[in-house]
Amino acid sequence: MAEPLLSIEELVVDYGRIRALKGISLSVGQGELVAVIGSNGAGKTTMMKTISGLLKPTSGRVMFDGKPLTGVPAHRVVKLGVAQVPEGRRVFAQQTVRDNLVLGAFLRLRSGQKREVAEDTERMFSIFPRLRERQDQLAGTLSGGEQQMLAIARALLSRPKLLLLDEPSMGLAPVIIDEVFALIERLKAARDTTLLLVEQLAFRALEVADRAYVIEQGSIKLAGSAKELLANPSVQQAYLGAAATH
Amino acid sequence: MQTLQLLISGVAQGMIYALVAFGYNITFATSKTLNFSLGNFLMLGGVVGFILYMTHNWPFFAALAAVVLVGMVGGAVLLKVAVEPSLNQRSAYGWILATLAVGIVLRNAAEVFWSTDDFKFRSPLGDSPWRFFGEPQPDGSMSGGLGVYPQEVLIIFVSLAIVAAVELFKRRTVFGKAVVAVSEDKDTASLMGIDQKFVILFSFMLSTAIATVGGVLVAPITLVSATMGTVLGVKAYSASIIGGLESGFGVVVGGLFLGVSESLTARFVSTGYKDVPGFVVLVLLLLFKPSGLFGRAAIRKV
Amino acid sequence: MGTGAPRPSVLRRLAPLLLLLPLLIPRAVDNSYYVGMVSRILVYAMLVASLDLVVGYLGDVSIGHAGLFAIGAYTVAVLTASPTLNTDAYSTIQHWPQLPFLIALVPAIALAAFAGFLLGFPALRSSGPYLAVITIVYGLIIYTFINEQESLTNGTKGITLTPLHLGTLKLSGVNYLYVVYPVLVLVLFVVHNVTHSFWGRAFEAIKYSSVAAECCGIGRSYFKVSAFVLSAAVAGVAGGFFAQLDSYVAPNTFAYSFSVEFLIALIFGGVRSIAGNVVGAALVVVLPDLFAGFADYRLMVYGSLLLVVLYFVPEGMVGLVRRAWLRLRPPDHAAERASLEAQAAGLEVLSRPHPGGDAMALRLEGLEMKFGGLIAVRDLDLEVPRGAVRGLIGPNGSGKSTTVNVLTGLYTPTAGRLYSFGQDLAPLKTHQRARAGIARTFQNLQLFGDLTVLENVMVGLHPSFQASLFEVAFRLPRARREEAEARVRAYALLRFVGLQPAAFDKARNLAYGQARLLEIARALALSPKLLLLDEPAAGLTAGEIQSINGLIQKIKAAGVSILLIEHHMDMVMAMSDDVSVLDFGKKIAEGTPKRIQEDPAVVEAYLGTHKTSSVVV
Incomplete structure (x- = not known):
């Protein structure tokens, strides 16, 4: 098997005084869509922030494209080809939709790819027609679903x-979640971007993913193909607890 | 007529406050710290400008360029020496004290290595007032009417130009947008590939450079001395707080309010008390609007 | 602290006698200049302690304490000044009664406390840079007032006071130490008791998390304003005694830089420590003297010193010494623990809530x-x-x-x-x-x-x-x-x-x-x-x-x-x-x-x- 695009080895991360990740290992192959599912507070976001360089691991390694990511500051991780759509979307609320997209392409614009970025922006607008309509609006005035689309488009603009x-899916109504997941399936079908999806809504994530890991209390509890996991009752238990006695 | 003249000097004074206040805002936006030595950076600008322009007779613009350079280097040093170390500590007020300390050192250094006296700084536009609506005299000059010092006009225009230029830079350029992004959300900005440390360094250099330019601008009106920045720095700080620390428009409002209230009080009440009405309004304002006129109120979160 | 500790040894009981030692200074040091410096340190130590209440315990930075200090000093000066020493065409000081010093001290403290009360309100709503500007501006307003209100304060010329005396015994100069020292001890005793009680804990709780403090039943507004009032009252006492230090007050003493200097003194000595307050006050007094030859460089030294302290010893000099001491001799809580253990055993900690009311x-x-x-x-x-x-x-x-x-x-x-x-x-x-x-x-x-x-x-x-x-x-x-x-x-x-x-x-x-x-x-x-x-x-x-x-x-x-x-x-x-x-x-x-x-x-x-x-x- 070819070298995976991303591999995480025995990653331990302390968040203040909390040990948020207790030594997890996983890998994402080129072109795959891998989901990491688990309930709130399981350590999913900590893992993402560590990959993207916002948090420093206590021990363990993150390898990307054959190079170590551990200890690389966040703004350089982007340069290496990793973009993150952060939890809670985090669009720049006081800047326009278009400016948010410009910021997504910050590094490319600084290295003079003005024309390519303009083309890519145009492509984003055709994928997300609502962003085109609202390009001059402040991002903070968009609805939650639109902001999520903007955050994804912004991340994609760094190629x-x-x-x-x-x-x-966080904080979005079910209908909007359908839209977001339809988009994720589209990205997956295009197969030019590898995706690592962290999601609380396990069933949703498992329906689109190739493979998945179930994370609970900072450790990986289950791993396997998405299909297997979808049929595995332990997944639900990881969320709603062991069967109650009363 | 006299009131109009007062208003113009008040506006000129106010624009200096606004300009320095703008300097406070710039670093607050990116780093959530205020540079309490900014008034003394203004003094540094005035003194360096004086030494080069008046003592060594450099051309005005060469002196100004040197002053800007001094400001930028000073800002970088300040960040490294005073702000960054204290941000790494637990203490919530370390940066207040550290920047105050730098201010004290700057001022005392100017006193020791330069002079403790006040000096007149020649305006590049000349020191005699432009007269409007006055009585023409036989020798062709005017008397009475409205007298406006050219430096006051210069202050108003240059300050407005600097504020406008920085605002345009923030809105129109990619790097400017990156600066705004860092002030809004540091982590997400770095996910865009923006080096937030560099942006913060840039904001400190810009802020002190603006203050030093402010020193050269105000010097022909106030005289140059090692103490010229102390009270001015406090007033500019008040202006930025009145405006709400986050708002470029707010600082201009705050600055103008303080400048005009000062010149009107000086004329109609007493020179000694000229600062008091503005200060009293500031305290009262914060009682009712704890984050200034245009600041955003914070929601208490647990 | 240590109320639960077992009976202190005889030595510990005698320890308070050490407090009398400084009274021997005038005998040991045969130099009225140095004795005068000691008196000054004592007065300033009160001011630093007052600042500590707000900065160290409550966690709000005040850059306006010079104003509160000025109120104390000027109230005493105006109420005790003698007309003969301040003969001046503009001065109206002779209209005021010449009160005895101790009586004038009462309104001095009251006025300062009231000023602190007024300062406490903005502090309820603003914090950080917003509160800092309020304190600066507050100090500047008071400074402007004493500078300009010549009919009351004699303006920039200042007020000259009659030196203190008790009958024929002059209490100025060397003897002033005997007046100030007991007051300092009393003030620090009170400050120490308050800060080491539920009051002090309330202040600190508000500092760390005002939400958590309120959820512990602490009325934030009450304690916050009280801290400002207490601090201002202490600053008023210090100001009152300052007025008699040189028997002269002038506005320039109370400028903005004075507030900054004392803030530096507080941090240098170490917050939340009475010893630190005294050390900090000593810095303000002794340093210019050490640099007598280069008095011009004094502020540069202050500033650089503060940067070094902030960077390397954020806990201040006393904190540094304390840390070293604790490393040498780790604290032994065994005795106190045993006593608490014995008393706590069998104590019902959760009293069953009373029935009644809605279910x-x-x-x-x-x-x-x-x-x-x-x-x-x-x-x-x-x-x-x-x-x-x-x-x-x-x-x-x-x-x-x-x-x-x-x-x-x-x-x-x-x-x-x-x-x-x-x-x-x-x-x-x-x-x-x-x-x-x-x-x-x-x-x-x-x-x-x-x-x-x-x-x-x-x-x-x-x-x-x-x-x-x-x-x-x-x-x-x-x-x-x-x-x-x-x-x-x-x-x-x-x-x-x-x-x-x-x-x-x-x-x-x-x-x-x-x-x-x-x-x-x-x-x-x-x-x-x-x-x-x-x-x-x-x-x-x-x-x-x-x-x-x-x-x-x-x-x-x-x-x-x-x-x-x-x-x-x-x-x-x-x-x-x-x-x-x-x-x-x-x-x-x-x-x-x-x-x-x-x-x-x-x-x-x-x-x-x-x-x-x-x-x-």
Whole structure:
């Protein structure tokens, strides 16, 4: 098997005084869509932030495209080809939709790819027609679903080899979640970006993913193909607890 | 007529406050710290400008360029020496004290290595007022009417130009947008590939450079001395707080309010008390709007 | 401190005699210049101590204390000045009565305290850079006033005073030390007593987390304004004695830079320490003298010194010495521990709440909380029966924390009613709800880091203190007794949660799991009828969760009703009698844990809809 695009080895991360990740290992192959599922507070976001360089691991390694990511500051990780759609979307609320997209392409614009970025922006607008309509609006005035789309478009504009999607469903109504997941399936079908999806809504994530890991209390509890996991009752137990006695 | 003249000097004074206040805002936006030595950076600008322009007779613009350079280097040094170390510590007020300390050192250094006296700084536009609506005299000059010092006009225009230029830079350029992004959300900005440390360094250099230019601008009106920045720095700080620390428009409002209230009080009440009405309004304002006129109120979160 | 400690040795009892030593200085040092410097240090030490109350204990930076100091100095000067020494055409000082010094001191303190009261109000709403500017501006206004109000203050010419004398004995010069020193000792005694009592703990609690302080029953406004008043009163005393130091006052002393210098002095000596205050004051007085040859460089040295101190010794000189000392001789708490252990044994820590009132420990009716356009909680009905454990769960952002914040009074709901045992909670402020028996823990720990573990619990006992400020300030019997009782009770609470081995550690040094236990102990200190546990298991290991489970059962057994918010489902399902589930601010299910686990709406909220296979149960 070819070298995976991303591999995480025995990653331990302390968040203040909390040990948020207790030594997890996983890998994402080129072109795959891998989901990491688990309930709130399981350590999913910590893992994402460590990959993207916002948090420093206590021990363990993150390898990307044959190079270590551990200890690389966040703004350089982007340069290496990893983009993150952060939890809670985090669009720049006080800047316009278009400016948010410009910021997504920050590094490319600084290295003079003005024309290519303009083309890519145009492509984003055709994928997300609502962003085109609202390009001059402040991002903070968009609805939650629109902001999620903007955050994804913004991340894609850095032309990442690996896209990290952190909780894209958070705080969105079910109909909008359908739209977001339809988009994720589209990205997957295009197969030019590898995707690592962290999601609380396990069934949703498992329906689109190739493979998945179940993370609970900072450790990986289950791993396997998405299909297997979908049929595995332990997944639900990881969320709603062991069967109650009363 | 006299009131109009007062208003113009008030506006000129106010624009200096606004300009320095703008300097406070710039670093607050990116680093959530204020540079309490900014008034003394203004003094540094005035003194360096004086030494080069008046003592060594450099051309005005060469002196100004040197002053800007001094400001930028000073800002970088300040960040490295005073702000960064104290941000790494637990203490919530370390940066207040550290920047105050730098201010004290700057001021005392100017006193020791330069002079403790006040000096007149020649305006590049000349020191005699432009007269409007006055009585023409037989020798062709005017008397009475409205007298406006050219430096006051210069202050108003240059300050407005600097504020406008920085605002345009923030809105129109990619790097400017990156600066705004860092002030809004540091982590997400670095996920865009923006080096937030560099942006913060840039903001400190810009802020002190603006203050030093402010020193050269205000010097022909106030005289140059090692103490010229102390009270001015406090007033500019007040202006930025009145405006709400986050708002470029707010600082201009705050600065103008302080400048005009000062010149009107000086004329109609007493020179000694000229600062008091502005200060009292500031305290009262913060009682009712704890984050200034245009600041955003914070929601208490647990 | 150390009220619970065993009988001190004879040596310790004699230790206060050391306090008399400085009185020998005039005999030992045959140089009136140096003796004068000592008097100056003593006066300044009072001012630094006053600043410490606000900066060190309350955590608000004041850059305007020179103004408060000036009020004390000028009140004394104006009221005691003799007309003959201030003959000047503009001066109207002769209109004022020439009061004796000690009598003039009373209005001096009162005026300064009133000025502090006025300064306290903006401090309630503003903080950080906003409060800093208020204090600066406040100082400048007072400075302008004394400079300009010539008819009262003689303007820039200043006021010359008659040197103090007692009959024919002149109390100026060398003898002034005998006047100032007892006052300094008294002032520092009072400051020490206040800061080492429930008052001081309230200040520090507000500093670390005003929300947590209020949830411990501390009225934030009252204590914050009081701290400013106390600090200003002390600054007024210092100012009054300053006026007699040179028998001359002039406005220039009280400029902005004076405030900054004293702030530097405070940090240099070390905050929250009386010794530090004296050391800092000494710096201000001695340093210019050391640099007599290069007096011009004085401020540069100050500034650089401050940078070095901030960078390398943020705890100040005294902190540095203390740290070194503690390394040499680690503190021995064995005796105090044994005494507390003996007294705490068998103490009932959770008094069973009285029956009576409504049967519902908590009842929410139609609660709604909007933030702007966002509805965080909508039409929520929720009940916690007396003595029951009610679980409250829901995905991220479903409104759980908002609900807790509404319950504790941090947010005012936009609609709906809330009752606890039949009592309407709406009119009660946060600290009143705490006193009414509603205690909470915090999801993101809100401990008071520099206080010891024991003291953290004592903050929770705040409502049990009855002693007046006067009793506290002079360590009168009731204050001492209450303090001793609270220590024992706090220790007993630590035993209850199993944290007594760490009783004398700083809270910030606790391991995470211990910190969670301390949060619970502090909440229990309020003797709550209803306990809100906000994610008590977050970040804990399986073993630690087990011990929290055991603790919850013990608390429940004592009759305390509990609302348990938690993500850790094994815990919620095992502990709760009934569980309510929130999603998007709405209650989507309620019932026994077993029913909740099987509820399709809950499964969907947590795991998402499932098209390809049926819901697995």
